[in-house]
Amino acid sequence: MKAIVCTRYGGPDVLRLAEVATPVPADNEVLLRVRAASVNALDWRLMRGKPLIARFIAGGMRRPAHAGVGRDVAGEVVSVGTGVTRFAPGDAVFGACIGAFAEYACAKVDRLVPKPAHVSFESAAAVPVAGTTALQALRDSGRIKAGQRILIDGASGGVGTFTLQIAKALGANVTAVCSPANVDAAHAMGADRVIDYTREDFLQDGQRYDLVVGANAHRSIFDYRRALREAGIYVMAGGGGSQILQGLLLAPLLSLAGRRKLRFVGAKLGLGDLHVLQGMLAEGKIVPVIERRYALHEAADAVRHVEAGHARGKAVIVMP
Template identity: 50%
Template sequence: MKAIVYTEYGSPDVLELKELEKPVPKENEVLIKVHAVSANAGDWHLLRGTPFLLRFVYGILKPKNQVLGSDVAGRVEAVGSSVTQFQVGDEVFGDLSGYGFGGYAEYVCAHENTFAPKPDNVSFEEAAAIPAAAVTALQGLRDKGHIQKGQKVLINGASGGVGTFAVQIAKSFGAEVTGVCSTGKMDLVRSIGADHVIDYTQEDFTRNKERYDLILAANGYHPILDYKRALSSKGTYVMTGGSNAQMFQAMLLGPWISMLGSKKMGNLLVRPNQKDLVFLKGLVEAGKINPVIDRRYPLREVPEAIRYLEEGHARGKVVITVE
């Protein structure tokens, strides 16, 4: 099979299209013929080995897993002897990040619990756009943010992969949603259901008079005390992405701020799981969320896809089609 491989940390230039042996499923695994895989920020972090702490998990001097790619959609080609949930021919989607990655390839094996049935009303490309970004948005809003109907929710980075799902998921919970993005992406954010849109190049939402019950920071940067100022008296701030400074402030200062006052602030540790994929499948099939895809690339152009994603200007998701 063909796969995009890297044997050293570096820029997208170290990625190579190579022939690898087609994997064989273990007793509790399914073999997936990959039809599409989406690119995530985690791909270029793992590719470059940054921040350095990642290397203690994924390889100090060189990567343990040589094929990146977590979000896949495809058909079951073979099943292990103990598999009970799927059979050959089933259309599935899933997140491989907890099972060694490997999505940038024509075939991949993973535990059956890694996958869920693909939503019937979307393509393989759209299904591949869902797992990591949508689960991050869902867990940030529902599990960490405890979103409630009628709350005022702000999504910073509303036009990106996580942000476009967060806007739609927050609306599905009955929230009043404000999306923050750049000038050229305001129409997109309105089109996916945001009640209000703020152009961050013209207005700093942390300095106006509006206060929010829940802020999900999916991108961009503001000091954590600025986010605190923008919260209502018992509001919650959840960091799911953005700059390294934003991440470390949420991890180190967030717990202290939470203990000393009524506002809750912290970061989200995403836990991929089948149950949330099934929940999101239901939202997609009900028409409550629709994946937003910016660009599509063939497998051989994964380096270009990651290079584009790393620039930070994608509208929604970047997807790789596997012929």
């Protein structure tokens, strides 16, 4: 079978299309015929091995422990391991695995849920990592409540589009910060107010928020802290290397001073949250935004586009 592999750390040029053996599912796994996969910031961070924590996630300091690339997956079950009873050959599913950028991939059963019948494989593949990140940022780290005023910085990216839609589904009043090209799209997704960051600075308008989510955090953690009401919460769900370090190192310390809390969220994929997202997807509460579609041999271009930081929604790799 054909698969994208990464055997050393570096830029998108280290990704290559290779002929590899079709994997065999373990007792608690299923073999999927991959129909679609999507690209996340996680993928290019693991590819580059930066920041350093990415190398621990990838399982190797000198090179990735697994050559397979990609996490988000949607496809059809081909065969199941001896201990699998939840799925059978022919089932359409979505979730997460290692090595989703391939014609076939093995996934653990506790990382998969059935795909809603009316939802395309492409849309389903866009959900797992970004959707889980958004859900956990709002519900677990942000302690979201209906009626709260929420600011989402980076509302038009992969995580941001899900954060906006989930926040509205949970009853929040949402202010979305995005580029001028994405203002109309943010309104269409339900934002109560949209700030074009080239024309306005959300710190200068006097508004303060119960919850601020940095879906693509470009500013200092101190700026986001200033945007909070008393007892407000800032959750960093994405950003550059310096922002990640601030989220990991400074957020716990700054949270000790006063009632404002600052938190960093990294998605913890699990069956429970996949079921929540499955329900929202089936009910139309979240509608994945897909900006571009790529063939498998164009995976490096897809990763390069997402790494550039200006993707509108998700980039999806589609199998023939």
